[in-house]
Amino acid sequence: MWSRGSIRVAVGAVCGALSVISLTGCGGSGHKGAAAHGGSDDTRPHETALKRVPGIGDRLWKRVPADSRQVVAVYGAGRNSPDSTVALFTRHGSLWKQERSWSAHNGRKGWTADHHEGDLRSPVGVFTLSDAGGVLAAPGVKLPYSRSAAFQAPRYWKKPYWHDFDYVIAIDYNRVKGTPPNDPTRPRGQSKGGGIWLHMDHGSGTSACVSQSKSAMEYLLRTLDPGLHPVVVMGDRAELKA
DSSP states (O other): OOOTTOOOOOGGGSTTOSSGGGOSTTOOSOOOOSOOTTOOOOBOOOOOEESSOTTOOHHHHTTSOTTOOEEEEEEESOTTOSEEEEEEEEEETTEEEEEEEEEEEOBTTOEESSOOTTSOOEEOEEEEEEEEEESSOOSSOSSOEEEOGGGOOOTTSOGGGTTTTSSEEEEOSSSOTTSOTTOOOOTTOGGGOOOOEEEEOOSSOBSSOEEEOHHHHHHHHHHOOGGGOOEEEEEEHHHHHO
16 A cells, blocks of 8 residues: 555646646536535445346456456446446345445546547446545545545636545556556556546536545445455446447
């Protein structure tokens, strides 16, 4: 685990952008939806055992590691929509159970299978979840967690965006696993973007990240367990089913 409070990488390396100047608070579309920072929109599903995570076709399901027992599914409302739903599933034996679901946001322009920096679309795919961090102290986590003021959103951003990075979970897209979420290294090059996170919601679409309420982030931080090899499967509903 990293030394907490020691990371000083610029927040500009997040949400698919290179610099703070090029960011707009991971959002700015003005579209309202998911509960903002302090709100709670937790939904407890019916107790139903599932043979696999619903809404995900064979193409992506085959990319979920065999040893993964936690799946965060992000169901985008449409290819060009910033609205989505996040659900956490846990495997018990050969069956899956949905633990929680939350309303959320994704990239302002929707989704893409070929993400590039600045396209304002979230990448479609299956990605591991290895590292977390944020401005606030860890709410009891199992993932490596880096607490640092370096995650603080600039105060010249609009006020609703100031707490976006109080809690973050790195989505392992074009990043080095085992490093803080704001590490700027991009193995596939800067043009492919990076800094794609689960983070707190400000009520509208993001630059490429997935955002949700504070209570949702706290639940995921407390629940995701590296021993269960968690992954996120994300995309618009049509792409997920393909």
